[in-house]
């Protein structure tokens with residue numbers, strides 16, 4: 756699914772690096788189905804930024820045959836709701852298109868505040884948090900989830 760949806764690219768490699776380093780949380784990885792057939796998927800990686808725990812969402816991908824049916828938005832909303840309901844992480848960060856994610860509640864971050872282990876377009880670094888000031892204030896390098 757993701758191999759079909761994403762071409763090779765240096766920005767994508769930065770996200771791969773984070774997922775490799777910090778491991779995805781399989782209990783927060785969802786697959787959307789239509790009549791029993793997989794049509795989309797999303798992964799979450801536990802991380803911390805500036806000592807605050809949260810998740811990086813991605814990749815989010817819908818199979819080309821099933822696009823524009825609402826699967827992508829449903830997956831992004833649902834995985835974010837499930838993650839934040841756990842109560843031990845405060846944000847869901849992702850690198851993606853503002854036009855797609857901001858209507859769902861993600862907000863642009865302060866440019867350059869979040870340091871990635873590789874190149875990233877800072878205008879595409881978006882954060883969802885119940886605390887709406889987090890998108891502006893979250894600062895630091897992406898690090899491992901801080902064990903309580």
Ligand SMILES: CC(C)(COP(=O)(O)OP(=O)(O)OC[C@H]1O[C@@H](n2cnc3c(N)ncnc32)[C@H](O)[C@@H]1OP(=O)(O)O)[C@@H](O)C(=O)NCCC(=O)NCCS
Nearest residue numbers: 760813815816817822823824825826827828851852854855
């Ligand atoms: C982006 C993606 C996940 C959307 O999946 P989807 O299941 O078609 O999404 P939805 O059905 O929930 O939403 C579709 C709507 O979003 C719009 N949309 C899709 N990609 C968009 C983007 N990058 N920017 C703005 N709007 C976008 C569609 O035009 C459509 O609009 P409409 O409802 O007015 O027709 C899918 O196109 C995909 O897998 N793309 C390749 C991988 C990718 O770019 N992933 C996102 C980065 S993490």
